[in-house]
Amino acid sequence: MSSSDVLAAQSILSPRTAPPGKPPMKVLVVDVGGTHVKILATGQREHRQFVSGPTLTAEQMVTGVKALAGRWKYDVVSMGYPGPVLNGRPVAEPHNLGRGWIGFDYCAAFGCPIKIVNDAALQALGSYKGGKMLFLGLGTGLGSTLIVDGIVAPMELGHLPYRKATFEDYVGSRGLMRYGKKQWRKYVADVVARLIAALEPEDVVVGGGNVRKLKELPPRCREGDQANAFIGGFRLWRDAGNPIPSTLKGMIRRPISPVSIDAMNAAIKRRGASR
Template sequence: MKVLVIDIGGSNIKILATDQPERIKIPSGADFKPEELVPLVKDAAKDWVYDVISIGFPGVVKHGKIFADPVNMGTGWKGFDFAKAFGKPVKIINDAAMQALGSYEGGKLLFMGFGTGLGTAMVFEDLILPLEGGHLPFKMGTFETHVGNAAMKKLGKNKWKEMVAKTIEHFTHCFQPDEIVLGGGNSKLLDEIPENCRLGSNKNAFTGGFRLWEREYKV
């Protein structure tokens, strides 16, 4: 079975298929809609062979369906029929959860993605648990308001790194993971990696998309 993985982001859509050496980037944006995504992906992947599709979506996904439109993109995502639009079987999962699955090596894993906001998810054996941990209250705001892109610009990198360290500490006490994977573009700015943590890679999102079709996961 050959899989096409679509990783949806507010700035770019990234795609990769089984046996392909390089991913392809497609610009998205604040008003980007699913009706625009489908023809662009089909065209970009026209020379690729794939039987099924995995989609990593930057928002809440329940029972394999998009629960609400994303904050940083256009409308029309909720309820959109991707399987009909592509003419292929499709599995949709939260983007942080897809990257967590791709990062998984055993035990109880917590994924924390530091980017525009804070994406969180856990994986334990065949259970994938998307979280909205970034929205938990913290210091007259939420964790996301203290470690997202806007916070880094406001606080400066040094203070932002302190907030990231505190966030990791709080999440460790709360979720008691065996390991934490730090992902997202801003994780690369960390000079020191806390104990029991490792840096992830955006490539793991594609690994997670491929793994989705290898067995039945509980999401």
């Protein structure tokens, strides 16, 4: 993603699009991953990052983000979390980081309001163009999110049983190191095909840090851009008095919101009835 694309994504927060009498909101997007924590704030052209790893705690993450952000100004935070999130709170410790993420007071730590979603959901939000989209993130593990007519359903498909372990064990970074690129690519193709057959998406985005290690994308898939996580982070706050910019309006058919199981089932039933 170019600097101009990043700034276009941030235009949801520009003074020209802010409602009359309301100052523009500045957002800090924090994308927490198994190998790096990446950040970008409103008005900045380039993201910054630092190494995460298996011992990183929530407190250390916040300290690192604040130090890295330096003099960046922000009013609110969007955070992508590498694990399940329910009602804006992590509900399980991350598989590839340290402990202490559940029950941590992120608002108090950052000193401002924060919205937390699964990290795959953050990139999915930035990749969504409408309809029924499946996002799969090839990284330390296997991130997954389904969006149906604007309703977001973060998933943990990577932990479903596969062969002698789970999907994530074969197509995540551990699988890449254990089996080598050639066999890993075969596993990726097989896993993606199985998930497409099961979920019947209209659009499939394969992203994550390891997507570039594929020689070619699986059939029916398009490549996701990791920088789309930042677009997703800015979108999270667009309903708080921050309209969608003209450069992004065509990508969204309906407002995007966190999912409830009932809402997702209703959306799927509506689509099935319309066939």
